[in-house]
Amino acid sequence: MDRRDFIKLTAVTGTSAALASCGNPEHQLIRFVPDEDITPGIAEWKPSVCPICSAGCGVNVRVMDADVRTVRSGQAGVVRMNVAKKLEGLPTDPISRGGLCARGQAAIQITYHPDRLAQPMKRDGARGSGSFKPISWDEAIAELVSKLDALDDRKALAIVTRPHRGNRDALFAAFAQRVGAPAPIAYELFSDDVLRHANAASYGKAQLPTYDLAKARYVVSFGADFLGTWGSVVAQNAAFGDMRQARPGVRGKLVQVESRMTTTGASADEWVPVKPGTEGVLALALAGKHDIADAEKITGVPAKKIERIAKELADQKPAVAIVGGPALAHTNALFTATAVNELNKALGGELLGFASHNAQLSTLSAQPFAALADAKLLLVDEANPVYGAPKAWKVREALEKIPYIASFSRFVDDTTAYADLILPDHSFLESWTDAAPESGSLDAKPISAGPVMKPIHDTRATADVLIAVAGKLKTPVELPWKNGEELAKSSQPSTVDRRQANPAPPSAGRQPTEWTDPHFDGAASDYPMHFLPYASPAFGDGSTAHLPWLQELPDPLTSAMWSSWIEINPKTAEQMGIADGDLVDVTSSQGTLRVPAVVFPGIAPDIVAMPVGQGHEHYTRYASKRGANAASLLAPVTEPETGTLAWAATRVKIARAGDADGSLILFAGEKYEKPHDHETR
C-alpha cells in the first residue's frame, strides 16, 4: 500500500469513526500521517537567525511535537508535527550571547499568527481594499511570469524592499540586475545611513561601529537609544551589563544626551536634555573644539555641566561616544555624526571598532520613491512604505497607479493591501535564513540556518519562488543560486553599493565640522512644538505591531499597551488642562492626528513625542485600525548630503481635543513610587 492509499484509508476510517461517535463536524477532522520522525515530549534545540531587526541575533529554537491544523489537497485535517515552541538566544552566538530582546521572543508568533497568509492570494475587490481570494501556487507563479513577460520595458519593473537583510538583499539586487530592472528601492524609516557616510569619511568604513562597552569607563551617547531600539540592542545590552557590574570595583558611567527620555536614558547615570538637532555642538564642545559658552546658548545645556563632563571624559578612560537615533534625524545630521567622530578621536577611539563583515551603504535620493511614478510592475518584499514613508512622497498614490503589484509578504499590511498578487513567504522558522551582522561584536560573522520546522501553511520560500519565476520567463534568467538554501549559505561581497542608482547631490562645500543649524518644517510661530517620533520598543518601525505579545507588552516608560499616545511635558500638560488619556490633536503641515496624551516628565516643555508602530489600516486583527501612525505627520525634510529622511525635523502644534475615551490603556496605576512624599507637615 502506498502512502496515498494509507492516508485515504485513515481518512475513511477516521471519518466514519468520528461520524459514528458524534455528529459534531469539529470531530470529523482527518488526522494525517506525520511526514517526519516524532519523538513525543522530547525537545530538540535547533539554531536559527532572528529576522526582526538587522542585528542578526543567533537564535536557539526549542522544537517539540504538537498538533497543527492543516489543509492538504483541499482536505482540512490535523497532523502531528515538530514545531518551534520557544526562542532563546544562541549561547555561542557573539551577537546574542544567549540573550534575546522582547521582539525576538515574540517573533515565534509570526509563524503561528492566525492571520498569516496560508497560500497565494489574488486581489478580489478594489485596489487597496485588502480583500483577496486564495489561488494555487501554479496559478500565482504563472500569473507573475506572464505579467513580467508582458512588460515592454524592464526599466519599468520597480522593486521595494528594506535594507540590511543579509543575502536577501543580494537576491533582489541580482534579480533586478539580471532582469534589466533598476536596483531595488531599499527603504526604512529609521535609517542609519548618515552615520555610515560619516564613518566612511572619518574611518574609511561605511558601516555602523561596534562599541566595546564592556571595557568602557565612560560612555556618552548622543541620541542613540542603544539599550532599547538602536543598533545591535541585545549585544549592546550584554556589553552594558558587563560595563556596569562585571569588573570588581570598576563601574562604567553612562551619560545620555537626548531630547526625550528613553530606556537608555533611564539606565544612564546622568541624563542631559538638549535642544533637538544641537547634539553635535555639544560633542564638539566636549572635544574642546567649540566654545562652551556658545554651546550652552545653542544646546541649552548649562556650561558648568559641559565643563564637568568634558573633564570626566578626559579623566575616566577608556571612554567612547555613541551617536544615533533622533540626533541623526535632522538636516544637520552629517555634521552631528562627524562631530561625534571628532569627539571619539579626541577620546582615543580604542573602544570603537568595526565588525569584519559588511559595510552596507545605500544612498537614497531625497525622494526615494520618485521612480514609482514610471513603474508598470512593482514587487514588494518585507517593506511597508505606504505606512512608513511620509505622506508627501505620495507612495500610496503611486501604488494606486501602478498597473500590477505583487508582494511576498506573509501578512496583508498597509502596502500589501494594494497588491494584485501575494506570494507569501515562509516564516523564518520554516525557511533558510541568514544574517550578516554589521555591528554588535567584533567577532560577528555572517550566519545562516536552515528551517527548524516544516511549513504549517502552503507558503513557499521567496528565494525559491523568485528563482523559479526568473527561470520561467520568456527569456529565462538564471540567478546565481539554485534555491534558498544555497542563497542563505553563500557569502556575499562585503559592499553592496547602490550609489550608482541614485547619485548623491554634490556637497554644499561646507566643512563637516562647521556648525549648521538644523532646519525644521513649520514656522515656530505656527507650530510651536518639536515633534519626535521614536522607534517603539515593542514595534520598532511598526513591523511587529501584529504580534499580540508585543501589543500587550507594557511600554517600559509609559506602561501603555494596545495604544498610541503623545508624550507631553507635565507643565505643558497642566497649562493646557491635559491629563493622562485626554485626547489631543497633533497637527503638522502634513495633517492632524488625534491621540490620547501621556503626561511624561522626561521631555522638554516644547517637545512632544510619539511612538511609531500603531495606526495601521491593515495589519491583522491585532493591529488593524488601532491607534495612529506617527509617520503620517512627518514632513519630507531630508538631510542634504545623503538624502535620508530627517524624521525629527517636523514641528507641530497641539490642542486639547476632548476627555479620555478609553483608548489609552495603561498597565501602571501611578507614575511615582512615593506620590505624597513632597507633602511636608
Next chain:
Amino acid sequence: MSHVSHERLTADLLRPLEQTSWRFYLLVAFLGSIVAMGLGTWMYQMYMGFGMTGINMPVYWAFYITNFVFWIGISHAGTLISAILRLVNAGWRRPVTRCAEVITAFALMIGAMFPIIHLGRPWLFFWLMPYPSQRLIWPNFRSPLVWDFFAISTYLTGSLLFLFLPMIPDFALIRDRATGIRRRIYGVLALGWRGTTKQWHRLETAMQIMAIAIIPVAVSVHTIVSFDFSMAPVPMWHSTMFGPYFVAGAIFSGIAGLIIAMASLRKFLHLEAYLHPVHFENLGKLLLMMSMLWAYFIFAERLTTWFGNDTGEMNVFYVTQRGSFSPLYWTMVVCNLVIPFTILALRWLRTIAGCVVASFSVCIGMWLERFLIVVPSLSHKYLTYSWGHYRPQPVEIMITIATFAAMTLLYTLFSKFVPIISIWELKAGDHPSAALYPAPMHEHKLGETHA
C-alpha cells in the same frame, strides 16, 4: 396607650396569615421577578466567566465582599437586640424581638451566599467544608475564610434556633385555630406544644440559654469577618481595631435595618397598636448611640493613621479623604453621622418617620463604609505601579439589587406564614406568670417609660 384585648391582639396579629390582599401578590411577584433576575444574572456570570464582573488586578474584591460584610452586619441587629433585651428584661422588646430575629436569619442566609457568588469556581465551594475528601486534605484551618465558614454556620444555626424556639407557642396557636392541611403543617412545626407549665418553663430556660450563648457567637462572627481584612498585610486593613470596629458597625447597621423593617410592618400590616412611637424612639436612641460609637472608631482610626504618617497607609488615607474616593467617603460621613445625629438627637425629629429616614441614611452609609474599606485599600497597595481602579459592572449591580429584593421578599413571605410579632410574648407581658419569671422582678409594661 391603652391595652388591647387578647382576642383583638390575636386577631390583629394573625390577620396577615389569614387574609391576603392583591397587594401582597403584586409585591411578591415584583420582588420575585427581581430575585429571579438576580439568580439568572448569577447563572450568566458562572456561564460566561467571572470576568463579567468589574474585578481586576489589584481590586480582587469589591461589590460581592462589600455585600457579604454588609448583610452579615445587618444580621447582628436581630440577635443582639433580641438577646440583650431579653437578658435585661426590657419590656419594650416584646413586639420587636421576632422582627429582629427574622432579619438575622435572612440576612445571614443572604450574606452567606456571597462567599459562593464571589468564587472563581463556585461549583467547588463545598471544599470549604471539613469532610474526608478524596483529595486527602482538610481545609486550611489557618485561613480566615475557613473561620468564616465555621462562624457563620454556627451563628446561622444558633440564630435559627433562637428564632424558632419562641415561634413554637405561636405555631400552636395557629394550629389550634386552623383546619385541614394548615393544621397539619403548623402542627408539625409546633412540635406538640400543649402549653403546660413544664413546657413553658423548658421554653423559657432554653431561650435564656440561647440568649446568653448567642451573644458571644454574634460578636465572634463579625470579628471573624473583620479578620478577613485585618489578617492581610494591606494598608489600612491590617488594623488591630477591626474586630470591635466591625462589630460596632454591624450593630449600627442592624438597628437601622430593624427600624426600617418594623416601620414597614407597622404601616403595611396595620400594627399601629403594637408598635408604638416609643419603640422607635428607643431604637432611635440606640441608633444614635451606635452612630456616636461608629464616629468614635472612625475618628480613632483616622487620627492614628494621619499621626503615624506611614506611607502605605497615607496613600489610602489621601485617596479616601481627598482623592477619587472622597465623594463617597464624605457621603458616608454625612449618612452615618450628620443625618442620624441631627434627626435622632432632636426629640421633635425623633418620630417614626424621622427614625426611618435616619435608618435609610445609615444603611446607605454603612454599605458605603464596607465598600470604602475594601476597594480603596486594594486599589492602593504598597507598590504604586500596581495601583488600579474599580468600576462595578451590570452583573454586580443586578445581584446587589436582587439581594435587597430577596431580603424584602423573604421577609414578606415570612410575615405571611408566621406572625411577625410574637403573640404569646405580648400577652405574657401583660400578665407575667410567676412561673415564668423570678418573683421579685418587675417588668416594664407597654407604654411605660419608667420602672
Next chain:
Amino acid sequence: MAHKWGMAIDQDRCTGCGACVTACHAENNIPTVGASQAARGRAMHWIRVERYWEGEFPDVKLKFRPVMCQQCDAAPCEPVCPTYASHHTAEGLNAQVYNRCIGTRYCANACPYNVRFFDFFNPEWPRPLDAQLNPDVSIREVGVMEKCTFCVQRITAGEIQAEAEKRGVKDGEIQPACAQSCSARAIVFGDLNDPESAVSRLARQERGTKLLEELGTLPKITYLAKQTQA
C-alpha cells in the same frame, strides 16, 4: 541538602527592555487578554518591569524594577488560602496548585507585591497560536489564580536530568525564562543553600535589599540597587 531557590535582580544592569516579560509569556502559556480586557486591568504579566519617575524636568530620573513572585518564606498568601492551593514546597517555592484553587482571590489581596493574577475567562488561543503552547506547563481554566513559579517546570526538568546523570544540579544550569532571556544578565537564579552559587554571592552584596522587607514576608529575591558613580 535540599535546594532553596532564589534570585538576585541587579537594577544596575536592568535596562527595562521587557524581554523577560515576553519570554515568560512564551514559556508559561500566559493568555494574551486583548485590548478591552487589558483596559479593565486584567493583563497577566507574571513578571512586570515597574517604572518610577523621580524629579522634574530637566532633573528627572526613571528607575526600573522587575517584579515577580518573591516566593516568600513567610508568604502572606499561604495561610489565607482556604484550600491549600497556595502552599510552600520543600525547596522554598510558593506553589500554586491550580486544581485546588476555588478562586476566592484572598491570596492576591494578601500579596503585598501584587504578583498574583486571576483567570477571568477561559483562555483562548486563535489557531494556530496554540501550537506554540509549552506542553510542560498546564493551561489554567477560568476562576483560578496563577503567578510566577520560578519556571518550576524547568527546575523539575533540571533536577530530573541531574538525578538521571547521578550528579548534583550545577549552578546556572537551571534558568527560568526571564533570567535566560535577559541580555544584560540582570536576573540571576540559583540555590540560596549553596553559599558559593552566583545568587548567594550576589545576595550578600552590600547594595542588596529585599522588596517590602519591613512587612516580614521574607522574600527570596535580592534587589541589587543601582549604584551611583563615586
